[in-house]
Structures are given as structure tokens and as C-alpha cells.
Amino acid sequence: MHPVTIIGAGLGGLTLARVLHLNGMPAVVYEAEASPTARAQGGMLDIHDYNGQLALDADGRPEALRADLRRMLLDALPAGTVRWGCKVSGARALIGGGHEVAFADGSSVTARVLVGADGAWSRIRPLVSKAIPEYVGTSFVETYLFDADSRHPAAAKAVGGGSMFAPAGDRALTAHRERGDTLHAYISLIGDAAHLLAPNGEGANWALYDGAELGKSLAAHPGRLESGLDAYEQDMFARMSRADAETAKHLEETFGDTIPDSLLALMPEHQQGH
Ligand SMILES: Cc1cc2nc3c(=O)[nH]c(=O)nc-3n(C[C@H](O)[C@H](O)[C@H](O)COP(=O)(O)OP(=O)(O)OC[C@H]3O[C@@H](n4cnc5c(N)ncnc54)[C@H](O)[C@@H]3O)c2cc1C
Numbered sequence: 113m114h115p116v117t118i119i120g121a122g123l124g125g126l127t128l129a130r131v132l133h134l135n136g137m138p139a140v141v142y143e144a145e146a147s148p149t150a151r152a153q154g155g156m157l158d159i160h161d162y163n164g165q166l167a168l169d170a171d172g173r174p175e176a177l178r179a180d181l182r183r184m185l186l187d188a189l190p191a192g193t194v195r196w197g198c199k200v201s202g203a204r205a206l207i208g209g210g211h212e213v214a215f216a217d218g219s220s221v222t223a224r225v226l227v228g229a230d231g232a233w234s235r236i237r238p239l240v241s242k243a244i245p246e247y248v249g250t251s252f253v254e255t256y257l258f259d260a261d262s263r264h265p266a267a268a269k270a271v272g273g274g275s276m277f278a279p280a281g282d283r284a285l286t287a288h289r290e291r292g293d294t295l296h297a298y299i300s301l302i303g304d305a306a307h308l309l310a311p312n313g314e315g316a317n318w319a320l321y322d323g324a325e326l327g328k329s330l331a332a333h334p335g336r337l338e339s340g341l342d343a344y345e346q347d348m349f350a351r352m353s354r355a356d357a358e359t360a361k362h363l364e365e366t367f368g369d370t371i372p373d374s375l376l377a378l379m380p381e382h383q384q385g386h
Pocket residue numbers: 119120121122123124125142143144145154156157158198199200201229230231232233234235254302303304305311312313314315316317318319
């Protein structure tokens with residue numbers, strides 16, 4: 113059986129590889145970073161019950177450090193599944209079927225089933241779409257306060273045990289406490305490569321969900337890969353159109369002209385009080 117070729121070892125690509133592995137389907141993941149520890153992975157993720165938790169089959173795990181989650185997914189794969197230091201420079205369709213994936217070091221591989229899980233600036237997306245990321249008008253500046261309780265007690269007190277939103281005009285301060293022959297070829301996209309959303313705390317959750325759904329769909333259509341990809345994509349397009357519309361609404365509610373009232377209306381305590 114040809115292995116499924118996945119580009120990108122983010123949460124989406126690793127979840128797909130894991131679900132395929134559980135279903136006895138081989139996969140290879142090519143990742144640009146040199147090793148699993150090449151860079152810090154970012155902070156705490158809320159794992160939602162309608163996407164991320166379903167993908168992980170993990171009830172009652174509302175928060176997880178992104179690095180812990182990635183490590184857990186890596187540890188659950190057979191050794192050698194992820195090929196580190198393999199930066200894709202481009203991909204092209206081959207006459208007669210299949211796709212050639214080219215790497216920055218000049219090497220290449222041929223893929224029968226190719227999945228772009230390589231994030232916002234996907235090198236695989238141009239094979240199926242002309243879409244490129246667009247600036248949505250909101251910029252985030254990110255910083256970390258380490259040892260906040262002892263070194264930054266006022267800020268730690270203001271944030272409390274969860275999240276803080278402090279909107280003011282067109283700005284806002286937000287904080288979160290952490291802890292071949294005639295080969296037919298197939299391409300699909302998952303995660304940010306498929307549907308880059310403006311930041312709304314959902315992208316990693318949907319990447320996990322996509323990875324799990326594509327893996328299950330491929331496993332559910334043995335010998336009929338195209339049907340497996342098609343079923344996943346139909347569902348993904350419908351659900352992510354809804355998520356896109358919700359993202360625009362969410363941005364307006366949290367950073368738009370109607371704050372703070374629209375932001376307060378999202379808080380359960382406030383809803384109960386009114
Ligand atoms: C500051 C910030 C905070 C966020 N907070 C949240 C949150 O709280 N909750 C939430 O749900 N989402 C959050 N998101 C969104 C979330 O990070 C993304 O939606 C999610 O990581 C997408 O997962 P992915 O697997 O599709 O892609 P990625 O996580 O981007 O993974 C892509 C992988 O592909 C690799 N890659 C890229 N290019 C190549 C190449 N050319 N060749 C080989 N490999 C390549 C990358 O190195 C990376 O490992 C946040 C995003 C940011 C920037």
C-alpha cells in the first residue's frame with residue numbers, strides 16, 4: 113500500500129498520521145523543522161468539546177499546552193514516521209499521475225495521496241487553489257510574563273485564574289494564564305492550509321478535527337481513496353464555511369465597535385445577571 117504523504121507535523125498532520133496508524137494505514141510526515149524541539153510551540157489551548165475533544169477522543173480535557181499535545185501525538189506514532197528537516201519547496205503534478213514533492217535540499221519524493229498540513233503558507237495549497245492569506249485588519253502583539261505571581265503580581269492578579277479581556281477603543285489587552293503507470297493521484301488539505309481563520313481560539317481545534325476526520329474517512333473507504341477524500345472534503349467545506357462566518361462575528365464581538373457590551377454578552381456570569 114502506498115503510504116499517505118503528509119506535509120507538516122503540526123497538530124493537524126500528526127492527528128491524521130495517528131488515526132491512519134490506528135487503522136493500519138501507513139503514513140509518512142515530512143516536516144521542515146529540524147527536530148521536535150526546534151522551537152517553542154506556544155501556549156495553552158482550550159480544547160473544545162465540538163471539535164478538538166472529538167478528534168482526541170478525550171472528554172473533560174478543556175485545556176492543554178500545545179507542546180504537550182504535540183509530544184503526545186508524536187509519541188503515539190511508530191518511530192521514523194516523521195522525517196525532520198524536510199522543508200518542502202514546491203510540488204507538481206506528474207504526467208501520468210502522482211505528484212512530485214520537492215525539498216529545499218534538492219531531493220524529492222513521489223506521492224500518490226498527498227495531504228497539505230503545512231499551515232498558513234502551505235506549499236501544497238497552490239496545487240488546488242489560488243487562495244493566499246489576507247490581512248483581516250487585526251494585529252496581535254504577543255509577549256510572555258514568566259513567574260508572574262512573584263515578579264508581576266499586579267498583572268497576575270488582574271488576569272486571575274483564567275483569561276482577561278480589557279478592550280479600549282480600537283485596541284484591546286488580552287491575557288491568558290498558562291499552564292503511477294496510470295497512477296491516479298489525490299491531494300487534500302487540512303488545518304490552516306485548508307482554511308486559515310482570523311485568530312479566534314479555534315484553528316488548532318479544527319486542525320485536530322480535520323486530521324481525525326480525514327484519517328477516519330480514508331480508513332472507512334478501503335480501496336476507494338477518492339471516495340474517502342471526497343467525503344472528508346464535502347463535510348469540511350460545509351462546516352468551515354459556517355466557522356468562517358462565525359469568526360467574522362466573533363472578531364466583531366471581541367474587537368469591533370460594539371465592545372464592551374458585545375464582549376460582556378459572551379460571558380456566562382453576565383448573561384445570568386441579566
Ligand atoms: C499566537 C497564536 C495563538 C493561537 N491560539 C489558538 C488557540 O488558543 N486555540 C486554537 O484552536 N488555535 C489557536 N491558534 C491557531 C492555531 O495555531 C492554528 O490554527 C493551528 O496550529 C493550525 O494547525 P495546522 O496543523 O493546520 O498547522 P500548523 O500548526 O501551522 O503546522 C504546520 C506544520 O507544517 C510545517 N511546515 C510549514 N511549511 C512547511 C514546508 N514548506 N515544508 C515542510 N513542513 C512545513 C510547520 O513547521 C509546522 O510544523 C493560534 C495561532 C496563533 C498564531
